[in-house]
Amino acid sequence: MTATVPHLDSPARPPQRGGAGRPGRxxxxxxxxxxxxASVLITVALLxxxxxxxxxxxxxxASPQVVLNLFVDNAFLIVLAVGMTFVILTGGIDLxxxxxxxxxxxxxxxxxxxxxxxxxxxxLVIAAATVLxxxxxxxxxxxxxxxxxxxxxxxxxxxxxxYLISLKSIAITDPxxxxxxxxxxxxxxxxxxxxxxxxxVAIVVLAALVLKYTRFGRTVYAIGGNEQSxxxxxxPVVRTKVLVYTVSGLCSGIAGILFSFYTLSGYSxxxxxxxxDAIAAVVIGGTLLTGGTGFVLGSLLGVLVLxxxxxxxxxxxxxxxxxxxxxxxxxxxIFILIQRLLTRRSRTSSR
Amino acid sequence: xxxxxxxRLFWPTxxxxxxxALNIIAEPxxxxxxxxxxxxxxxxxxxxxxxxxxxxxxxxxTLVIATRGIDLxxxxxxxxxGSIACTIIAGSxxxxxxxxxxxxxxxxxxxxxxxxGVNGTLVSIVGVQxxxxxxxxxxxxxxxxxxxxxxxxxxxxxxxxQVIGGGFFLLLPVSVLIAAxxxxxTALLTRKTALGMLIESVGINPEASRLAGVRSRSIMMTVYxxxxxxxxxxxxxxxxxxxxxDANNAGLFIxxDAILAVVIGGTSLAGGRxxxxxxxxxxxxxxxxTTTVYxxxxxxxLTLIFKALVVVAVxxxxxxxxxxxxxxxxxxxxxxxxxxx
Numbered sequence: 001m002t003a004t005v006p007h008l009d010s011p012a013r014p015p016q017r018g019g020a021g022r023p024g025r026x027x028x029x030x031x032x033x034x035x036x037x038a039s040v041l042i043t044v045a046l047l048x049x050x051x052x053x054x055x056x057x058x059x060x061x062a063s064p065q066v067v068l069n070l071f072v073d074n075a076f077l078i079v080l081a082v083g084m085t086f087v088i089l090t091g092g093i094d095l096x097x098x099x100x101x102x103x104x105x106x107x108x109x110x111x112x113x114x115x116x117x118x119x120x121x122x123x124l125v126i127a128a129a130t131v132l133x134x135x136x137x138x139x140x141x142x143x144x145x146x147x148x149x150x151x152x153x154x155x156x157x158x159x160x161x162x163y164l165i166s167l168k169s170i171a172i173t174d175p176x177x178x179x180x181x182x183x184x185x186x187x188x189x190x191x192x193x194x195x196x197x198x199x200x201v202a203i204v205v206l207a208a209l210v211l212k213y214t215r216f217g218r219t220v221y222a223i224g225g226n227e228q229s230x231x232x233x234x235x236p237v238v239r240t241k242v243l244v245y246t247v248s249g250l251c252s253g254i255a256g257i258l259f260s261f262y263t264l265s266g267y268s269x270x271x272x273x274x275x276x277d278a279i280a281a282v283v284i285g286g287t288l289l290t291g292g293t294g295f296v297l298g299s300l301l302g303v304l305v306l307x308x309x310x311x312x313x314x315x316x317x318x319x320x321x322x323x324x325x326x327x328x329x330x331x332x333x334i335f336i337l338i339q340r341l342l343t344r345r346s347r348t349s350s351r
Numbered sequence: 352x353x354x355x356x357x358x359r360l361f362w363p364t365x366x367x368x369x370x371x372a373l374n375i376i377a378e379p380x381x382x383x384x385x386x387x388x389x390x391x392x393x394x395x396x397x398x399x400x401x402x403x404x405x406x407x408x409x410x411x412x413t414l415v416i417a418t419r420g421i422d423l424x425x426x427x428x429x430x431x432x433g434s435i436a437c438t439i440i441a442g443s444x445x446x447x448x449x450x451x452x453x454x455x456x457x458x459x460x461x462x463x464x465x466x467x468g469v470n471g472t473l474v475s476i477v478g479v480q481x482x483x484x485x486x487x488x489x490x491x492x493x494x495x496x497x498x499x500x501x502x503x504x505x506x507x508x509x510x511x512x513q514v515i516g517g518g519f520f521l522l523l524p525v526s527v528l529i530a531a532x533x534x535x536x537t538a539l540l541t542r543k544t545a546l547g548m549l550i551e552s553v554g555i556n557p558e559a560s561r562l563a564g565v566r567s568r569s570i571m572m573t574v575y576x577x578x579x580x581x582x583x584x585x586x587x588x589x590x591x592x593x594x595x596x597d598a599n600n601a602g603l604f605i606x607x608d609a610i611l612a613v614v615i616g617g618t619s620l621a622g623g624r625x626x627x628x629x630x631x632x633x634x635x636x637x638x639x640x641t642t643t644v645y646x647x648x649x650x651x652x653l654t655l656i657f658k659a660l661v662v663v664a665v666x667x668x669x670x671x672x673x674x675x676x677x678x679x680x681x682x683x684x685x686x687x688x689x690x691x692x
Contacts, residue, residue, distance in 0.1 A: 093482060139663070139666075145667075146620055148421070149610075149620055149662065149666055152607065152610070152662065153659045153663045153666070154659075156658050156659035156662065157655075157659035160653060160655035160657075160658075160659055163652030163655065163656075164652075164653065167650075276486065276490050279486065280490065283483075289483050323494065324494070325490055325491060325494030325497075326494035326495060326498065328490055329487050329490040329491020329492075333487045336473075336483060336484075340478060
């Protein structure tokens with residue numbers, strides 16, 4: 001399949017759809033093995049380099065618990081990055097995830113406060129976030145609104161609904177939630193992991209399998225490669241595009257629940273800027289922002305890189321927290337430049 | 352042609368008038384403007400003054416959007432320019448002197464030129480999508496602003512600096528005058544020279560414009576630099592108005608307000624044709640909306656829900672798919688879309 005798409009695309013160069021310019025999208029699919037994985041390999045190298053520098057500089061850094069804590073502290077971000085990967089693979093973007101996480105924690109906390117049973121609350125929260133994602137998807141598709149602006153509206157709406165529920169932080173005292181928040185699964189003496197981290201890893205595995213082996217997953221890649229070609233091939237473009245935003249909503253809902261396990265509260269102002277972290281993780285993980293190429297596992301690596309930056313900064317002690325933002329911005333810049341170089345080189349080599 | 356312009360500006364004008372009417376009903380003294388100590392005072396003047404930074408940012412955003420781009424970094428640039436100016440003034444031995452204030456302002460604007468240049472380079476020369484290119488500065492920019500202020504809120508007591516955001520000149524607030532001058536200058540430059548048409552042509556089809564001899568790259572570069580400079584001036588106004596630089600909260604979400612103002616003003620996010628008057632009306636609508644929420648007595652936090660509903664409504668009204676569905680052929684959208692679909 002990947003071999004036929006570029007032939008449809010490259011010689012005639014059909015007019016591109018409106019919106020952001022997307023030059024040379026399909027070409028990286030034709031590039032050799034290394035080109036496809038180069039970006040991920042750089043991420044792996046970066047991860048290893050950062051970890052060895054940390055291990056060399058600080059005592060107690062090179063312990064398994066530090067690695068596991070990357071998963072524990074970023075479980076919600078891992079799930080968010082999974083949803084964002086689906087969206088970005090189709091060439092879209094979802095700016096609403098941060099405020100949907102906040103909305104999920106608010107709905108969960110307020111329902112639990114009024115005495116709803118925890119399992120029902122969890123199902124309801126995830127369903128609400130999924131429906132919001134579905135509505136965004138429908139708006140993008142049926143009214144031809146740009147993903148950027150539709151998810152921006154959803155971002156406003158979700159944040160506003162948070163304020164509508166409560167301006168103050170609501171503590172969660174439900175026994176199931178507190179139990180899950182404090183639960184530690186012992187892997188070895190003094191090495192443990194939380195259920196939330198395991199859920200996040202399970203979702204990554206599930207998403208990777210869906211993308212690789214299901215018809216839906218292949219269609220996601222095909223749309224990102226070239227939407228017109230995908231449509232001409234008879235693939236269900238409409239359904240898949242709407243589904244992708246629904247998946248992102250679903251992931252935001254799950255991430256919101258994991259986040260409320262982590263903080264045991266609902267607060268309207270949580271998750272400001274979380275969407276940027278998720279996008280950064282996906283990009284650093286090697287997914288092309290123009291769509292069509294990328295891996296969920298790469299996004300997991302991207303989250304680990306972001307988590308490691310924070311860990312190093314906290315181990316360093318003297319560096320202030322704002323360095324995190326600057327370093328993430330710098331990394332994002334470097335990876336986007338690498339992406340451009342890779343696509344440009346593979347485009348010239350495929351001609 | 353006049354019918355088209357009329358229709359484009361009809362909705363924002365109607366929205367503005369409706370909000371104004373609502374305010375006058377809720378608070379009969381809303382429209383009154385009184386003269387006191389040689390200054391004009393009144394709710395309308397407040398709307399104009401508080402709306403000036405949004406208008407400036409939206410002005411830069413209009414030109415960026417007209418080239419089919421977007422600039423998400425304006426909020427960060429607002430924070431950076433305020434931080435630079437306040438840090439320089441607070442660090443000088445004589446904060447009140449005009450020389451120090453001038454140096455602070457010039458430094459802030461010069462840094463904005465560089466930041467806009469970075470955005471422009473990434474978009475026009477490297478060829479990164481505008482959302483992504485400006486996302487980098489949006490993420491890193493607040494960190495840079497905090498680096499400048501060292502995480503503190505820098506407050507300044509400089510009468511000369513305070514003039515920008517809080518002073519009056521010829522009866523009117525200085526910030527309104529600055530915004531008006533920059534607005535008029537931009538309108539003249541884009542509408543009385545070919546620049547506006549060139550910007551629109553780049554937005555409609557960058558490749559065709561390049562083949563027709565338009566220097567797309569330098570035009571893109573120019574609009575991003577212009578947007579950053581507008582944001583920097585807005586940052587100076589905001590920090591001068593509150594006499595402090597807050598790296599965390601200055602200009603937070605201003606990019607969304609600016610995009611909203613542009614969209615309400617009838618400029619299509621798909622690029623091409625733009626309307627500066629529309630953006631002016633859009634910025635006033637945004638500011639009126641915020642004021643209305645306060646004066647009608649709704650919790651201010653609910654502004655976001657209103658804004659979300661306005662974005663959705665405006666997008667649906669602009670949506671070519673909807674107008675096709677209503678079977679009313681309109682030519683508001685750029686030609687490229689119709690060719691494709």
